[in-house]
Amino acid sequence: MGTSANAAAGGRGNPVDKGVDYAQYFCTYAFLYHQKEMLSDRVRMDAYFNAIFENKHHFNGKTVLDVGTGSGILAIWSAQAGARKVYAVEATKMSEHARSLVRANNLQNIVEVIEGSMEEITLPEKVDVIISEWMGYFLLRESMFDSVICARDRWLKPTGVMYPSHARMWMAPIRTGIGDHKMGDYQSAMDDWHNFVDETKTYYGVDMSTLTKPFSEEQRKYYLQTSLWSNLHPHQVIGTAAIIKEIDCLTATVNDIEKVRSKFSLSITMDNMLCGFGGWFDVHFRGRGEDPAEQEIELTTAPSVDCGTHWGQQVFLLHPPTHVNEGDNLTISFLMSRSKENHRLMEVELGCEIQQHSGKLLAPSKHKYYIE
Amino acid sequence: MGTSANAAAGGRGNPVDKGVDYAQYFCTYAFLYHQKEMLSDRVRMDAYFNAIFENKHHFNGKTVLDVGTGSGILAIWSAQAGARKVYAVEATKMSEHARSLVRANNLQNIVEVIEGSMEEITLPEKVDVIISEWMGYFLLRESMFDSVICARDRWLKPTGVMYPSHARMWMAPIRTGIGDHKMGDYQSAMDDWHNFVDETKTYYGVDMSTLTKPFSEEQRKYYLQTSLWSNLHPHQVIGTAAIIKEIDCLTATVNDIEKVRSKFSLSITMDNMLCGFGGWFDVHFRGRGEDPAEQEIELTTAPSVDCGTHWGQQVFLLHPPTHVNEGDNLTISFLMSRSKENHRLMEVELGCEIQQHSGKLLAPSKHKYYIE
Numbered sequence: 001m002g003t004s005a006n007a008a009a010g011g012r013g014n015p016v017d018k019g020v021d022y023a024q025y026f027c028t029y030a031f032l033y034h035q036k037e038m039l040s041d042r043v044r045m046d047a048y049f050n051a052i053f054e055n056k057h058h059f060n061g062k063t064v065l066d067v068g069t070g071s072g073i074l075a076i077w078s079a080q081a082g083a084r085k086v087y088a089v090e091a092t093k094m095s096e097h098a099r100s101l102v103r104a105n106n107l108q109n110i111v112e113v114i115e116g117s118m119e120e121i122t123l124p125e126k127v128d129v130i131i132s133e134w135m136g137y138f139l140l141r142e143s144m145f146d147s148v149i150c151a152r153d154r155w156l157k158p159t160g161v162m163y164p165s166h167a168r169m170w171m172a173p174i175r176t177g178i179g180d181h182k183m184g185d186y187q188s189a190m191d192d193w194h195n196f197v198d199e200t201k202t203y204y205g206v207d208m209s210t211l212t213k214p215f216s217e218e219q220r221k222y223y224l225q226t227s228l229w230s231n232l233h234p235h236q237v238i239g240t241a242a243i244i245k246e247i248d249c250l251t252a253t254v255n256d257i258e259k260v261r262s263k264f265s266l267s268i269t270m271d272n273m274l275c276g277f278g279g280w281f282d283v284h285f286r287g288r289g290e291d292p293a294e295q296e297i298e299l300t301t302a303p304s305v306d307c308g309t310h311w312g313q314q315v316f317l318l319h320p321p322t323h324v325n326e327g328d329n330l331t332i333s334f335l336m337s338r339s340k341e342n343h344r345l346m347e348v349e350l351g352c353e354i355q356q357h358s359g360k361l362l363a364p365s366k367h368k369y370y371i372e
Numbered sequence: 373m374g375t376s377a378n379a380a381a382g383g384r385g386n387p388v389d390k391g392v393d394y395a396q397y398f399c400t401y402a403f404l405y406h407q408k409e410m411l412s413d414r415v416r417m418d419a420y421f422n423a424i425f426e427n428k429h430h431f432n433g434k435t436v437l438d439v440g441t442g443s444g445i446l447a448i449w450s451a452q453a454g455a456r457k458v459y460a461v462e463a464t465k466m467s468e469h470a471r472s473l474v475r476a477n478n479l480q481n482i483v484e485v486i487e488g489s490m491e492e493i494t495l496p497e498k499v500d501v502i503i504s505e506w507m508g509y510f511l512l513r514e515s516m517f518d519s520v521i522c523a524r525d526r527w528l529k530p531t532g533v534m535y536p537s538h539a540r541m542w543m544a545p546i547r548t549g550i551g552d553h554k555m556g557d558y559q560s561a562m563d564d565w566h567n568f569v570d571e572t573k574t575y576y577g578v579d580m581s582t583l584t585k586p587f588s589e590e591q592r593k594y595y596l597q598t599s600l601w602s603n604l605h606p607h608q609v610i611g612t613a614a615i616i617k618e619i620d621c622l623t624a625t626v627n628d629i630e631k632v633r634s635k636f637s638l639s640i641t642m643d644n645m646l647c648g649f650g651g652w653f654d655v656h657f658r659g660r661g662e663d664p665a666e667q668e669i670e671l672t673t674a675p676s677v678d679c680g681t682h683w684g685q686q687v688f689l690l691h692p693p694t695h696v697n698e699g700d701n702l703t704i705s706f707l708m709s710r711s712k713e714n715h716r717l718m719e720v721e722l723g724c725e726i727q728q729h730s731g732k733l734l735a736p737s738k739h740k741y742y743i744e
Binding site for chain 1: 389580
């Protein structure tokens, strides 16, 4: 969605207008229903719960900052794990519910809920731990990690630890029936458009054919080029998965993540139709070198039968699908950058070159996607 | 949806931040798909087409201003009906498509497309006609008429005409199965919530019961108190319809429409369940007293078998439904005002007193609704 002003663009050199950022992004987090959806994600909850309670040495008697506390859950667990003081920062009016929840669980002497953005609020002291559940679809959608970096640079002690400590983006080749549906939807939309143009000329004397090209581009973007949420079954993964990006949460800068540029190989492990690519992420709770976790915890959003999460995976469709064989190799060039109109949304340029197991190299293809 | 700042509130004393207004409102109109939906509404198209072409005397050799031109359709028709000059104002980048459409229809010498808001742009002259399709659900949702009033006060000649010239809001008692569905949805959401609270206490040691009240209020608002779009069948109307509000587009002020306050009677015409109220509007193209239309055209969005529009009607549910009999009378007190957080959305306070045909007066009830 375009905006008439650059105000919503965001990014380091171009601060986002607060009201616009609220209307476009923050507002959904002010709903209890949305918080409940995330709190009902058992894989997510178990990972953070275990990361904290199996590593109490990081929390006991320590100071903690929860970036984007939402309902306050991570702050409450941190306090229950023995923290001396927890600062729970939340940009939306959800902070009022967090405050109420803290009090109902008798932790108001430890957990201080602060309403405001990480970029604006001040704390009375630096902290030993920054904990945050900041991950969006495919890890970086929402660009919330920027706020965690800001928090870290301003408020983490030199000896402090990040929870999670590491994050990775992954991609694998997949098969899916969704592509055919979306192509059908696109073609229906175009058929309908052509009828519409005819009727508008016939009944209303206005020739709309000049809009056919922009309409088809708009529909193409919507149906074919916008990444889709899906809960992929492992059987849909038809080749090896590769790491696109690795992030050390203690040292990463906004510059490191503003553009994600990578070249990697994927091997096909079964004869099948290559319908597109699935993207997901994992995070780890490892503490830091000098102060490691006693129990390393992993939170993964890889395709799974039983352990699906509310993040699902992001599906990037190929039109048309292409037949591939076991042993074929895909060389993928990947570039993800932030949308000019909204820094919390992404654009992806993906190049794909298939080398068949015979050695024959097929013509490379280039694809543009939007993570909306 | 609440905002953290008053910037989005809008209204006369409280200008809306442009970027926020775009993110919350204007942006959907920048999509061709959305324009096409409106252009495919034959009842809407026929009404405006006939209003213009059966009243060419208002357009021939005249100057016209199209407020919120979108794709440019009304501006193009005005030119085809003989206008000397048409100013077509559009706030979004849809203006580029309008410009392209004007050119493709060889009207670039008559129609000048101007990108900007009515409140900001300037015209080189005053106009004879202001034409606009500004009506939102239940007439005033979107508060676009404010921009038409602004245009009229700044740019309409003292002898000018408004297209449409009049608008009315209507309400009638209805029966519908939707209410039961929504109550079921609400109860499911609450059952699910209670399970969630139990599990969160059991597995994660956090007592969320303090959030039950705000959660139920949020869900109640969402499922039971938010007006619904519906395409009502005339058989669902179980009593007489009443006019809530009449607007003379030539003289109405923002003050006249900021709050819609009305008291009216509805008679029940068949024994049935009173499940709620349907709200809709009509507009008329009558010209002005001294310069009337030759052919008066009506555009109505009343419940209809064949002539439904994309506006449908707005349904305000009663929970629980109540049995009524032919001859029962409802006295309705109605107050619609703009949402503090977003002046383009509405809140409704509706009081209902039933006098049974026997003369017996039942206890009055009060209801709060949100038009989102």
